[in-house]
Amino acid sequence: MGSLVIGCVLLAWLAAAPVAAAATTAHEIVAPKVLPASAWDHVKGTPGIVFGRTTPGIPDVQMICDVHCPYCARVYTQLVERRPALRVRWVPIAYFKPDSDRVAAAILAAPDPRAALDRNYRAYDHAARRGGYGDASADVLKLDASHAALKERWRGWGRFTPMVLVRAGDGTVLQAAGTSPAFLDPVLDRAGRSKQAYDAW
Structure with missing residues (x-):
């Protein structure tokens, strides 16, 4: 029994x-992770590319990315298709491939960085696991010291890309725990435009 x-x-x-x-x-x-407020400032102090609304405003979403990261390409496509008005600032670091540094620098230095990053992720080669941007200048350019400094901090924040940071209306800095809509949407929905209008990019 x-x-x-x-x-x-x-x-x-x-x-x-x-x-x-x-x-x-x-x-x-x-359940997103809460990062210190200083994390937002470190990302903000690193050159990046803003997508979304053309009206003036401060992006409340920042995306730490690698130009060759397949998950970055996937999230980029999701946001363009599902949230085209969301103002997002993409900030590259380099770790995924040996030339990530040079390609990212070439995109930032392009005459139209937005178009260059768009081409990179829309033409992503999933078989080769490479972004689709190609330019001769990628052979000589490198990201500046601020990107290297951000990369060091990024390691302490979790060491993955895309690393989605959202500044909520109360100033809290949130880090999404994944890249699918199920992970991202609850965090992105909390993005709130800062009341500090003087906080320019």
Whole structure:
């Protein structure tokens, strides 16, 4: 009889385990990490490219990216298609491939950096795991020291790309925990334009 009771308890525990795992996963999806306010300023102090609304305003979303990162390309496409009005600032670092540094620098130095980054991610080669931007200047240019400094801090914040940072209406800096809409949307929905109009880019 005792073994039957133990067996029933074990079966009940096994049946509940997937539910508990699902609950944990759901919690992780909607629970962004809070970063110190200084994190926002470090990213803001590094050259980047703004997409979204053309009306004046301060982006409340910053994206630390690598030009060859496949997940960056995927999130870029998602945002362009699903949230075209969202004002997002893309800030490159270099780690994914040996020439990530040079290609990112060439994109920033392009006559139209927005068009260059757009081409890079829209023409992404998933088989080669490479961005689609090509330019002779990518052979000689390099990112500046501010990108290297940001990369050092990025390592302490989790070491992944794209790293999505959102500044909420109350100034809290949130870091999304994933790249699918299920992870991103709850964080992006909390982006609120800063009341500090003088805080120019």
